[in-house]
Amino acid sequence: MATAVAVERDAVARAFPGPAEEVRLPAVTLRRYNRGPCRYDLLAAGVGPAAAASSTAAALTAAALRGTPYGLVVSAGIAGGFQPDAPLGSLVVADAITAADLGAEAPGAPDGFLPVTELGFGVVHHRPPESLVREAAAALGARAGGVLTVSTVTGSAERAAVLRTRHPLALAEAMEGFGVAEAAAAHGTPVLELRAVSNPVGPRDRAAWRIGDALAALTEGFGKLAPVLESWNTYDH
Numbered sequence: 001m002a003t004a005v006a007v008e009r010d011a012v013a014r015a016f017p018g019p020a021e022e023v024r025l026p027a028v029t030l031r032r033y034n035r036g037p038c039r040y041d042l043l044a045a046g047v048g049p050a051a052a053a054s055s056t057a058a059a060l061t062a063a064a065l066r067g068t069p070y071g072l073v074v075s076a077g078i079a080g081g082f083q084p085d086a087p088l089g090s091l092v093v094a095d096a097i098t099a100a101d102l103g104a105e106a107p108g109a110p111d112g113f114l115p116v117t118e119l120g121f122g123v124v125h126h127r128p129p130e131s132l133v134r135e136a137a138a139a140l141g142a143r144a145g146g147v148l149t150v151s152t153v154t155g156s157a158e159r160a161a162v163l164r165t166r167h168p169l170a171l172a173e174a175m176e177g178f179g180v181a182e183a184a185a186a187h188g189t190p191v192l193e194l195r196a197v198s199n200p201v202g203p204r205d206r207a208a209w210r211i212g213d214a215l216a217a218l219t220e221g222f223g224k225l226a227p228v229l230e231s232w233n234t235y236d237h
């Protein structure tokens with residue numbers, strides 16, 4: 001489970017009662033919880049897609065070299081929600097993890113932007129396993145939809161509208177999912193992204209943030225997600 005910052009990691013950890021083992025690796029330190037036969041490693045991977053990719057890759061590589069590769073990587077944390085579809089305090093499970101600003105400004109293009117794939121490079125979407133998205137959303141009472149990864153937090157209604165026009169199925173934006181997903185894809189490991197909405201995507205208004213509510217939703221969500229992950233690992237994978 002890769003969050004951006006320690007406060008998010010600790011919100012996830014509250015869903016796993018019992019002591020954690022601290023695992024120090026080159027470049028990253030994990031909090032490890034064992035739940036029956038399942039091992040959950042929690043990682044505060046850093047803010048933004050580059051830090052998230054680098055830290056997640058370090059954990060994945062260490063696990064692979066030890067002969068205990070991960071079965072799933074989960075990107076988790078707070079997010080901005082597109083209103084009114086993703087209200088504050090609600091949970092969103094990503095059915096697509098999209099790099100929303102990876103590309104080139106192109107005044108001749110229909111909306112003035114070309115994704116990096118149109119330039120002949122890379123990918124801009126990662127797709128979590130459909131069955132897992134469906135089961136997780138049902139168990140959590142979450143909505144499934146697109147989660148955008150951005151390097152710049154949206155701060156205006158105009159930018160929010162541009163993103164929504166480009167990505168009409170997006171429910172939320174955050175800053176790490178695509179980086180985590182790129183690291184997971186390099187290892188052939190499936191990925192999931194779970195976000196708790198702390199603020200609306202749009203004009204900057206710190207008074208409107210509900211970070212405490214979002215962290216509480218994250219804890220509750222992971223309490224319900226763990227059994228889903230365990231049965232999905234056993235039967236669907």
Ligand SMILES: O=C(O)c1cccc(C(=O)CC[C@H]2O[C@@H](n3cnc4c(=O)[nH]cnc43)[C@H](O)[C@@H]2O)c1
Pocket residue numbers: 004005047048077078079080081150152153154155173174175176198199200201204205
């Ligand atoms: O200063 C601001 O205006 C501002 C607005 C929203 C979020 C921030 C952050 O520094 C938090 C970034 C952190 O949290 C995730 N996050 C939460 N809300 C959003 C959002 O609306 N857009 C993008 N990322 C968001 C993100 O994944 C980072 O880890 C500052």
